[in-house]
Amino acid sequence: MAPGMANTSHAPVVLNPLTPIGLRDADSARARTLAYALFSNLLASPFDAKVSYALHDLVQQLADTTHVLPFTFDLSDVEDAAKAFDDADMGLIRRQYSGLFEVGSDGPPVPLRAELVRTNESVAKEEIIRFYEHFNYALNPSFQWAPDHLSILLEFVQTLAHQESAAADARALLSLQLAQRDFVARHIADWMPGVMDRLSRNAQQSSFFGAVVTALNRFIRADLAWQNQSLDASVEGAR
Amino acid sequence: MNAIDRRAFLAAATASALVTNLKYAAAQDAGKPAQAYRRFEDLYRNKWTWDRVSRGTHGTNCAGTCAFNVFIKNGVVWREEQQAMYDGHADSDTPDYGPRGCQKGLRHAKYMYGKQRILYPMKRVGKRGEGKWERVTWDQAAREIADKFLDVSAESGPQAISWGSGTQMSVKVASYSALARFANISGVTVPEFYSGVGDLPTGVYMTVGQVYLGDVMASVYKSKCVLVWMANPAVTRIPDAHFFWEAKYNGTDVIAISPEFTPTAMHSSMWVNPKPGTDTALAMSMVHTILEDKTYNAPYIKEQTDMPFLVRKDTGRFLLGTDMSIVGKLAVDENVFYIWDQKTNKVVQAPGTGMAEKPMNRERRKYESIALGNLDPALEGTWKVDTLDGEIEVTTVFEILKKHAAEHSPEKTQSITGVHPSVVKNVARKFAAAKPGMIYSGYASCKWLNGDMLQRAMMMLLALTGSTGQEGGGIQFANAPKAGGMLAFAFADVGPATRIVSATTWDYDHGKMKDLNEQVYGKELAERCDAKYKESVREAYFPKYHEKGWRMGFFMGNNGANWRASGKKWREDAFEKLEMIVALAPDMGVTPFYADYVLPIAHHYERADIMFQSRTPYIQILDSAVPPLGEAVDDWDAIYIISKAISARAKERNIKSFFDDVDGRSVHRDPQRYHDLYTMDGRIRSVRDVIQFIINTTPGVPKMSFAEMAKKGIVRVDDSDIAAWNGDNSPYHNDVFRCVRDKRPYETLTGRQQYYVDHPWFLEDGEQLPSHRAPMRIPGYPMQFMMGHARHGIHSMWRDDHLLLQLQRGEPDIYINPKDAAARGVEDGDLVRVFSPLGEFFVNAHLSNGIQPNMLFMYHGWDPMMFKNRQNFGAVITTAGLIKPTSVAGDYGHLGYRVLAFAPNQTYKDFTCDFELAERRNQSAKT
The missing domain is CATH 3.40.50.740 (Rossmann fold)
Known part of the structure; x- marks a missing residue:
């Protein structure tokens, strides 16, 4: 395990029987691409015009994606939360999202920017930028001020997984796989407990977006565990 | 889902807009070869470079305006650094200005991304x-x-x-x-x-009709004696404090005057610590010493001040043109003031007076002169003159001042100020001997109900020594x-x-x-x-x-x-x-x-x-x-x-x-x-x-x-060759320099530095000359509450920064003398309840022998959000409604509302309160 990786990286994970361990292939990368893209969209600000807010569709797609992921992932709590959530009411979506993640008297109740949650903020932010530069991921100027926003971090992993699914040679493939594991461990999984802690102290923890964050926390733990298991043998040899 | 369905689903989904249209990425450079990645250390092989370095500063009113370079990469500000590219010095023999900056500015690249930021409507x-x-x-x-x-x-x-x-x-x-x-x-x-x-320096305005008298900081170096009075530049003027210490090592007496032992006092040549709120008594006792010693600059005060102006002994009002039988009926001679010319032994109209009182005729003042020419005004004496009211006795402002100052002799004020007469005389004599002397005053003097009289007394000290209008002299507030x-x-x-x-x-x-x-x-x-x-x-x-x-x-x-x-x-x-x-x-x-x-x-x-x-x-x-x-x-x-x-x-x-x-x-x-x-x-x-x-x-x-x-x-900027804003082409006010250099009338009723104000409300309150007034005390509340600007914040900005808080106590604190604390069973670090008839707030007790007994001191600016019940010192300050009558006086030349020049200050310091233990926090304290 790379230094600084979260302790959750080797948490027990139930593998999806459709994807035997070791078979880390283009399909598993596509499935994970999809999952990261969906979580990124679900946690994007509804004030951002570029994001689709057919939330029920997103949830349904994510539910469908759970069947093709290389590990078992239960989305029932998000699906339950979505049932009582009117995704035609953009005002409700905006109120709930911004009230939880964007505005507040002492900062947002549950910040989605890593530097507001973790303590070694500048070092971590620098490494995020180094990751982005290493893999030619450049942010649109209007989002550059928050490179550590959870939704952006998820989109970055999405792009890595997407590249993995189309990687032509073994070296590139390995690079992308290792980068995903390190990035998720060092820049998402490591501060998700802080997010969960803040969520647990907030009245909106059972709200739709609270359920999304809770599900994401489980997803990240499961995905990281799967990445470790699927990489361990081959990676050590490659190194 | 079987394998075929699964593959089809994935192929369709990953080709959809959801995946292909990235929300945040500007573009991915597909043509750029991917770099190999094995472990996170690979990321650090490339040197970190900046996209841009821009010029900046911190647009807050700390008076620093420190030149900074701001380092940017990927649209993020990562750090800042003092620019240090100042071009040297104010003139050939003063220290330079660079580099400038302080810990607040050097923290801003992090603070701007903090949780306190308001990012959206x-x-x-x-x-x-x-x-x-x-x-x-x-x-x-x-x-x-x-x-x-x-x-x-x-x-x-x-x-x-x-x-x-x-x-x-x-x-x-x-x-x-x-x-x-x-x-x-x-x-x-x-x-x-x-x-x-x-x-608002209303006392300065009452005296010279102008509030913007400050010079560049290098002027401190040009002074021979600086009274740092109600100011704490070691804390509040971090980029400029070096001028004081360089001046000291160059032979200037830097004398700190403050009730509490400040970081400025620590480095000064001498520290004088009057009891809180007794500064006017101290200043007037220094005036008395200079008058007694006859070390005043007579030519200066005869020309530049109203001290030779004649005052009717029957009414206490200035002798005016309208009093005099010869010219009193001539409207053009409104506001004529008089002196007694020792050469001709006659009453003579004071040069540069006689201008229309309402409105202040600024244009005309540009062309009038207060030069005395062949006149030699008497400073002392009593004479009889013919007026429309018959023969009356007149005397000079200076004569009245002498008697008034005698009431503030160092021996008489010792019981008020707690300062020994020998100390007062020592400081007064150093100041009188200095050519020129400077009073570097913070704005704290404006925050006392009677702070105007302290400023008038300060200006008097500067006038008696001929220091106002000289490079390295005068009172130093910020110019504009x-x-x-x-x-x-x-x-x-x-x-x-x-x-x-x-x-x-x-x-x-x-x-x-x-x-x-x-x-x-x-x-x-x-x-x-x-x-x-x-x-x-x-x-x-x-x-x-x-x-x-x-x-x-x-x-x-x-x-x-x-x-x-x-x-x-x-x-x-x-x-x-x-x-x-x-x-x-x-x-x-x-x-x-x-x-x-x-x-x-x-x-x-x-x-x-x-x-x-x-x-x-x-x-x-x-x-x-x-x-x-x-x-x-x-x-x-x-x-x-x-x-x-x-x-x-x-x-x-x-x-x-x-x-x-x-x-x-x-x-x-x-x-x-x-x-x-x-x-x-x-x-x-x-x-x-x-x-x-x-x-x-x-x-x-x-x-x-x-x-x-x-x-x-x-x-x-233009016209900044010397360490004073005396030039006509600079961006800053130079009115007082012009009055001294070009002998133009001041924008006051008398056209002079005016120390005697005979407005009826001033006479009614005995404020025609500056006098000591006891601080406002609330019976049953013994603690005088004092505040000052903070080292680790500018007003409320940066006060909540977690790193800067680590340099302090992590929460708002109040300085208390150990004897006062012991009397209430309070130990260092305890939470105390501070209270007055208005309300209460809770704060960390910071015991310090640098604080006088019966006094509390707190750095200001802590936002109520940082306190229990969201109440800060504003919950105990009782003085916001104290509108001093003389500060709303009008119909008197320069007195009357003038934007950013004459208006009543909100009073902050002139009150008492008390405190008690609220919560024992000091684990070592005996219970």
């Missing part, structure tokens, strides 16, 4: 102060605010809407100009904060740029039609402050303050903008609910009663917390502006290092958005233009045109256009483009 969804918000769009916020603005303007007049500003804007000239322009166009009331925060550029922008196309009122009187009128006076100080004092103020308004000495009520408040560039003196009462009786509160701010604080709409404003590195600060001979540019975070905008743009919404809604609602009575003038206002007027019909498109306007129209500013200035960061 917010609308309150719970009760006021409940802290429940929802993000809204700028369009929604602006539209709803505009509708309320138009309703209030139509129903009560625009004066019922306030647009308050503060220290976050005062040195950002372009932003301030934007606010001034909109206020001028719309007629909203601007409660000015100079007097509102108790910073000549108003040309800013006013030209504010008034362009529309003419002056602004309502500016002292925040002190505004708060008095709307915060039920008379009730507070009565509760704390009794009915007699409350009635007297009220009667004098009301008379002043009735006689039109002061404006009456408050009469239509206060219904809507904009707070921009300030944290107004933090700094109000009796803040708790003001919040309850004025602020929270507003129908709509709009806070425009970069950071969360108590003002946004109670607002209905909170609009995000760009922070220091996210905006452009031009900063004037007279402490250095440089203009400092603020350039945008990165775009504003989130949906923040700069102040120009915020007003742009709001004015646009106002005009759009006015058109949609068919709201017509109206005539607005401003001080008796009928002003045509058209809400449908506000936005066009604000932008000068589209000619001004951004704050950069405003900056260019300011550069082009402000005297003393080198003429170049903003882009050129931004490349340099700092630009030296």
Whole structure:
């Protein structure tokens, strides 16, 4: 395990029987691409015009994606939360999202920017930028001020997984796989407990977006565990 | 899902827009070869480089304007560094200005991304102060605010809407100009904060008719004796404190005068520690010593001051032209004053007097002279003169002063000040011997009820020693740029039609402050303050903008609910009663917390502006290092958005233009045109256009483009060759230097530095000359409460930064003498309850022998949000309603309301309170 990786990286994970361990292939990368893209969209600000807010569709797609992921992932709590959530009411979506993640008297109740949650903020932010530069991921100027926003971090992993699914040679493939594991461990999984802690102290923890964050926390733990298991043998040899 | 279905699903889904259309990425450079990645250390193989280094500073009114380089990569500000490219020195033999900066500025690259940032427009969804918000769009916020603005303007007049500003804007000239322009166009009331925060040097104004007397910091080095009085530059002037210590090592006596042992006192040549609030007694005892020693500069005071002017002994009033049988009936000789010429042994009209009293005839003063020529005015003596009232006895101001000062001899004041007479005489003699002497005063002197008299006494010391108007001499407050550029922008196309009122009187009128006076100080004092103020308004000495009520408040560039003196009462009786509160701010604080709409404003590195600060001979540019975070905008743009919404809604609602009575003038206002007027019909498109306007129209500013200035960061202003603003071509006021150098009349009733004020209200209160008044004490509350500017914050900004808090106690603290603490069973680190008849707050006890007994000291600026119950010292300060009668006097030459020059200060320091143990926190303390 790379230094600084979260302790959750080797948490027990139930593998999806459709994807035997070791078979880390283009399909598993596509499935994970999809999952990261969906979580990124679900946690994007509804004030951002570029994001689709057919939330029920997103949830349904994510539910469908759970069947093709290389590990078992239960989305029932998000699906339950979505049932009582009117995704035609953009005002409700905006109120709930911004009230939880964007505005507040002492900062947002549950910040989605890593530097507001973790303590070694500048070092971590620098490494995020180094990751982005290493893999030619450049942010649109209007989002550059928050490179550590959870939704952006998820989109970055999405792009890595997407590249993995189309990687032509073994070296590139390995690079992308290792980068995903390190990035998720060092820049998402490591501060998700802080997010969960803040969520647990907030009245909106059972709200739709609270359920999304809770599900994401489980997803990240499961995905990281799967990445470790699927990489361990081959990676050590490659190194 | 079988394998085929699964593959088809994945192929379709990953080819969908959801995956292919990235939300945040600008583009991925597919042509760029991917770098191999094995472990995270690979990321660090490439050298970290900057995309850009921009020039910047921190647009807060710390008076620093320190030139910084701001380092940017990928649209993020990562760090800053002192620019240090100052071009040397004020002149050939003073230290230079660079590098400049302090720990607050060097922390800003992190602070600007902190959790306190306001990033999006917010609308309150719970009760006021409940802290429940929802993000809204700028369009929604602006539209709803505009509708309320138009309703209030139509129903009560625009004066019922306030647009308050503060220290976050005062040195950002372009932003301030934007606010001034909109206020001028719309007629909203601007409660000015100079007097509102108790910073207006009214005693200086009473003396010389001007408040902007400060020079560059290198002037300290040119002084031979600096009294650092009610100031703590080691803490508050971090980039400039070196001038004091370099001066000391160059032979200058640097004498700190403060009740508490400050970090400045620690490094000074001498520390004098009077009891709190007794400084005027100390100053007058120094005056007495100089008079007794006859070490005063007689030629200077004969020419520059009113000390040789004749005063009627029967009435205590100046002998005027209207008293004299020969010329009294001639209107042209209004305001003629007299001296006794020792050469001819006759009463003679004082040169440069005889100008119309109302209004102050500034133009004429430019061409008059106070030069004595062949006259030799007597300073001492008594004579009989013929007047319309018959023969009367007259004497001089100087003669009256001598007797008055004798009442303040060092021996007599020792029991008041606690300072031994030998110390007083020693300091007075050092000061008298110094050529020139300087008094470096902080604004604390303005925050005492009778601080005006302390300033008059300070000015007297400087006059007696001939120090005012000399390089390295005089009183040092901050100077300010000549108003040309800013006013030209504010008034362009529309003419002056602004309502500016002292925040002190505004708060008095709307915060039920008379009730507070009565509760704390009794009915007699409350009635007297009220009667004098009301008379002043009735006689039109002061404006009456408050009469239509206060219904809507904009707070921009300030944290107004933090700094109000009796803040708790003001919040309850004025602020929270507003129908709509709009806070425009970069950071969360108590003002946004109670607002209905909170609009995000760009922070220091996210905006452009031009900063004037007279402490250095440089203009400092603020350039945008990165775009504003989130949906923040700069102040120009915020007003742009709001004015646009106002005009759009006015058109949609068919709201017509109206005539607005401003001080008796009928002003045509058209809400449908506000936005066009604000932008000068589209000619001004951004704050950069405003900056260019300011550069082009402000005297003393080198003429170049903003882009050129931004490349340099700092630009030296014209006429800054010596360590004083004495030149006519500099951007800063040089009126007093001109009076001394060119012998022009001062902008006072007498045309001189005026130490004797014979206005009836001054005579009534015995304030014709500066006198000691005992501090305001509340019976049963023994602790004098003192405050000062902080080392680790500028007002409320940066106070909540977690790193800076680690350099302190992590929470607000109050300094207490160990004896007072022991008497109440308090140990260091305990939580104490501080209380007065107004209320209470809770704070960490910081025991220190540097604090006198019966005194508490607290650095100011801690936001109420950082305290239990959201109450800071504003919960115990009882003095906000104390409007001193002489500070609302009028119909007397220069006395009468004058914007940013003469108005009553809000009093902050002149009260007592008490404290007790609230919570034992010190684990080692015996219980």
